[in-house]
Amino acid sequence: MSDSITFISRAAPYGENNSKLCMDIALAAAVFEQKINYVFLDDGVYQLLSNQSPEAIASKPVGAALEAFDLYGIENVYVDKNSLSSRNLTQQELVIKAKVADSDLIAELIQNSKSVINL
Amino acid sequence: MSTLHTISKSPAKGLLSSCAPLLKQGDALMLLEDGVYYSYQNELDDLLAKGFEVYCLSEDLLARGPADKNLAESKLLDYEGFVDLCCEHDKLVNWF
Numbered sequence: 001m002s003d004s005i006t007f008i009s010r011a012a013p014y015g016e017n018n019s020k021l022c023m024d025i026a027l028a029a030a031v032f033e034q035k036i037n038y039v040f041l042d043d044g045v046y047q048l049l050s051n052q053s054p055e056a057i058a059s060k061p062v063g064a065a066l067e068a069f070d071l072y073g074i075e076n077v078y079v080d081k082n083s084l085s086s087r088n089l090t091q092q093e094l095v096i097k098a099k100v101a102d103s104d105l106i107a108e109l110i111q112n113s114k115s116v117i118n119l
Numbered sequence: 120m121s122t123l124h125t126i127s128k129s130p131a132k133g134l135l136s137s138c139a140p141l142l143k144q145g146d147a148l149m150l151l152e153d154g155v156y157y158s159y160q161n162e163l164d165d166l167l168a169k170g171f172e173v174y175c176l177s178e179d180l181l182a183r184g185p186a187d188k189n190l191a192e193s194k195l196l197d198y199e200g201f202v203d204l205c206c207e208h209d210k211l212v213n214w215f
Binding site: 008010041042082103106107108110111112113114115116118 | 122137140142143211214
């Protein structure tokens with residue numbers, strides 16, 4: 001078992017706080033040099049849409065925060081293939097480069113992690 | 120290297136369909152709080168057919184009125200049994 005932590009982010013941005021919570025925990029863990037996998041699943045894939053303008057609802061764009069992943073050394077970012085296709089989305093519409101992963105790969109990430117944060 | 124998944128929200132939230140594809144052999148599923156309503160439904164059949172162990176917290180089920188249509192008696196765990204189950208697995212993944 002590796003010593004990585006896998007984050008599964010399942011919430012759409014703005015409507016509830018979970019997407020931001022999940023990201024904050026991951027960034028905090030990254031500061032402590034933990035190995036991190038970050039997975040966007042279900043409605044979580046909506047966080048990745050480019051061209052978000054949440055200023056209209058007095059919120060900060062999630063996409064900008066995601067670009068910080070690079071700075072924090074979070075490189076293993078995945079997006080669930082089925083979640084994209086069931087929402088009629090393609091990889092080209094996403095704001096950051098995330099690896100498209102199928103269920104088997106994500107199951108393996110979970111299996112090989114020391115802990116899993118599922119929000 | 121097995122994982123215990125828990126579902127604690129009603130089937131209306133659709134969490135089982137998110138969780139089920141991510142189970143690996145040896146993993147188990149525990150239903151608690153409103154998640155016990157899954158035991159009233161057929162949605163568990165697929166998992167059970169694939170040989171996954173599915174457990175249910177008896178206190179939460181009894182509180183809501185046991186339907187017990189899909190789960191054998193042996194799959195009903197009290198809090199102590201739930202703790203034992205947690206210890207049998209390397210980690211927990213909570214779906215809520």
